[in-house]
Amino acid sequence: MKNQEIANIFRKIADLLEIKGENPFRIRAYRKAAQNIEGFQKDVAETPKEELLKLPGIGQDLAEKIEEIVKTGKLKTYDELRKQVPEGLTMLVSVPGLGPKTAKLLFEKLNITGIDKLERLAKEHKLAGLPGIKKKTEDNILKGIEMLKRGRERQPLGKVLPIAENILNHLREKAPVKELSLAGSLRRWKETIKDIDILCTSTDPKKVMNVFVHLPHVKDILMHGTTKSSVVLEEGIQVDLRVVEEKSFGAALAYFTGSKAHNIRLREMALKAGLKINEYGVFKGNRRIGGEKEEDIYNILGLPYIPPELREDTGEIEAAEEGRLPTLIELTDIKGDLHVHTKYSDGSHKLPELIEAAKQRGYEYIAITDHSKGLGIAGGMNEEKILDEIKEIDAINKKLRGFKVLKGVEVDIRSDYTLDLPDEILKRLDIVIASIHSGFRQSREKLTERLIAAMKNPYVTAIAHPTGRLIGERDAYDVDIKLMLKTAKETGTALEINAYPLRLDLNDIHAKAAKEMSIPIIIGTDTHILSQFDYMSYGVHIARRGWLEKDDVLNTLDYKFLIKTFRRKTSATISHY
Numbered sequence: 001m002k003n004q005e006i007a008n009i010f011r012k013i014a015d016l017l018e019i020k021g022e023n024p025f026r027i028r029a030y031r032k033a034a035q036n037i038e039g040f041q042k043d044v045a046e047t048p049k050e051e052l053l054k055l056p057g058i059g060q061d062l063a064e065k066i067e068e069i070v071k072t073g074k075l076k077t078y079d080e081l082r083k084q085v086p087e088g089l090t091m092l093v094s095v096p097g098l099g100p101k102t103a104k105l106l107f108e109k110l111n112i113t114g115i116d117k118l119e120r121l122a123k124e125h126k127l128a129g130l131p132g133i134k135k136k137t138e139d140n141i142l143k144g145i146e147m148l149k150r151g152r153e154r155q156p157l158g159k160v161l162p163i164a165e166n167i168l169n170h171l172r173e174k175a176p177v178k179e180l181s182l183a184g185s186l187r188r189w190k191e192t193i194k195d196i197d198i199l200c201t202s203t204d205p206k207k208v209m210n211v212f213v214h215l216p217h218v219k220d221i222l223m224h225g226t227t228k229s230s231v232v233l234e235e236g237i238q239v240d241l242r243v244v245e246e247k248s249f250g251a252a253l254a255y256f257t258g259s260k261a262h263n264i265r266l267r268e269m270a271l272k273a274g275l276k277i278n279e280y281g282v283f284k285g286n287r288r289i290g291g292e293k294e295e296d297i298y299n300i301l302g303l304p305y306i307p308p309e310l311r312e313d314t315g316e317i318e319a320a321e322e323g324r325l326p327t328l329i330e331l332t333d334i335k336g337d338l339h340v341h342t343k344y345s346d347g348s349h350k351l352p353e354l355i356e357a358a359k360q361r362g363y364e365y366i367a368i369t370d371h372s373k374g375l376g377i378a379g380g381m382n383e384e385k386i387l388d389e390i391k392e393i394d395a396i397n398k399k400l401r402g403f404k405v406l407k408g409v410e411v412d413i414r415s416d417y418t419l420d421l422p423d424e425i426l427k428r429l430d431i432v433i434a435s436i437h438s439g440f441r442q443s444r445e446k447l448t449e450r451l452i453a454a455m456k457n458p459y460v461t462a463i464a465h466p467t468g469r470l471i472g473e474r475d476a477y478d479v480d481i482k483l484m485l486k487t488a489k490e491t492g493t494a495l496e497i498n499a500y501p502l503r504l505d506l507n508d509i510h511a512k513a514a515k516e517m518s519i520p521i522i523i524g525t526d527t528h529i530l531s532q533f534d535y536m537s538y539g540v541h542i543a544r545r546g547w548l549e550k551d552d553v554l555n556t557l558d559y560k561f562l563i564k565t566f567r568r569k570t571s572a573t574i575s576h577y
């Protein structure tokens with residue numbers, strides 16, 4: 001959990017360097033290191049320096065800085081930088097979307113040093129008129145402040161889940177627990193989480209609670225009882241643990257998994273049947289008729305089991321009653337990852353390493369989708385480089401048995417609606433995913449038109465991270481989702497669920513809408529370092545929240561069928577336009 005703190009310091013250093021107008025590559029190096037430390041599976045504090053140096057993006061200098069933080073709890077570079085930049089200014093750049101240049105201007109001209117004043121002046125339109133600040137800038141600032149406030153209440157799933165899993169492991173090892181499960185929004189894989197809910201059974205609840213309130217990284221103990229305890233972690237997240245009786249475990253699990261709306265529907269059904277459901281069980285009068293297993297609750301109501309991801313009261317109860325619940329896609333249905341970066345662009349590994357790792361997880365294929373040249377800073381490929389990569393993949397495929405590497409690219413959709421690579425190159429690839437990485441603040445019409453133009457290209461297989469949001473950092477860009485879906489359908493273009501935990505985009509709601517229109521979906525992890533292959537699980541669970549079944553997702557297909565499906569779009573589009 002120390003990893004997160006170190007990553008945060010590196011991020012703050014990047015912000016400070018940016019305010020000072022330092023070298024963009026240095027700034028990027030800190031951000032990238034932060035990201036890699038966060039994604040690192042082990043505790044950085046307990047990792048020897050030689051091993052740290054093997055982490056992508058961590059050189060001698062950063063490795064020493066990590067050691068310094070671990071040893072002293074502080075970092076000189078950071079403290080010195082902080083002295084050079086006024087605190088009020090640092091606060092301003094913490095507003096998502098408010099860049100260092102604008103922050104500096106506001107700080108110097110209007111003496112804004114706090115979020116409250118910033119919000120007030122933006123609402124009163126007192127910012128517009130300063131050089132480069134328009135009404136739209138004010139709107140963006142207000143949006144950013146709102147996001148910042150929201151972010152304090154709810155944190156991204158990708159940040160909370162690893163912390164929760166560490167806690168479960170710790171309890172499993174150190175406490176006398178029998179049944180043990182996450183509940184609440186985490187068990188439903190909601191994209192943001194308010195707090196961590198955990199349930200267990202035990203013959204020694206006192207001991208369990210003792211271990212729990214003394215977990216590493218507990219900052220405050222809010223409550224220490226024998227059936228319920230609550231702590232706040234240093235990361236600012238609250239964790240509730242409940243120890244329940246074995247005969248009630250299923251009922252409690254259903255109750256505390258929620259959602260509240262789903263539970264209310266179940267209780268209404270129970271009342272109509274003359275039954276009572278609560279966190280202790282299912283009762284007929286005073287007689288308990290179930291509650292040890294979660295399935296009991298549904299079975300007694302005459303329903304099939306409803307998976308946690310569906311429990312939002314968005315039609316799952318009706319579907320269950322009418323016997324048309326989807327058979328949700330599973331992680332094991334996935335036959336390969338379709339969004340992977342190598343050293344040809346901004347990934348950290350060479351092809352053979354990635355292929356080996358993909359084989360080890362039992363995949364049948366992966367698609368290599370490095371960035372095109374538009375993304376200068378991400379080391380995007382020009383035409384020559386991509387031809388080199390194609391050649392290397394062809395050579396590798398000749399030697400591989402039982403595994404295929406798809407030649408692909410993540411081509412940038414430019415602000416002027418064109419793609420960053422000519423058709424002559426795109427047509428030589430097996431998969432082309434197109435995405436927007438710049439000009440997010442164009443008008444809704446223009447942004448939508450960019451996506452539509454890309455989808456009409458016969459060689460574009462899919463749109464990657466179609467709405468561009470970064471949870472807690474950047475809202476989705478303003479696109480006409482309906483029109484995007486309609487065009488995807490008409491052109492036979494797939495849409496991606498990007499499994500990168502800060503993206504998860506398409507989100508659950510849009511994925512469900514896409515499914516209802518039979519638009520093909522691909523799930524890709526956007527892997528830049530090996531451990532990120534694990535993100536597939538996030539993508540699959542978002543798909544599950546979108547009611548997706550195996551057949552809705554293209555990378556559950558065998559290689560042969562997958563390629564056939566991709567080609568079908570190309571030939572259909574060429575004959576149509």
Ligand code: DGT
Binds near residue numbers: 183186195257
């Ligand atoms: P969040 O906001 O990310 O923590 O979302 P949840 O769903 O984890 O919400 P939370 O932690 O407030 O409560 C956990 C579950 O407990 C919730 O999903 C349903 C159940 N629950 C909590 N309060 C109530 C209530 O007043 N009535 C009912 N029926 N269920 C409740």
Ligand code: CA
Binds near residue numbers: 196
């Ligand atoms: Ca919760």
Ligand code: ZN
Binds near residue numbers: 339526
């Ligand atoms: Zn990517």
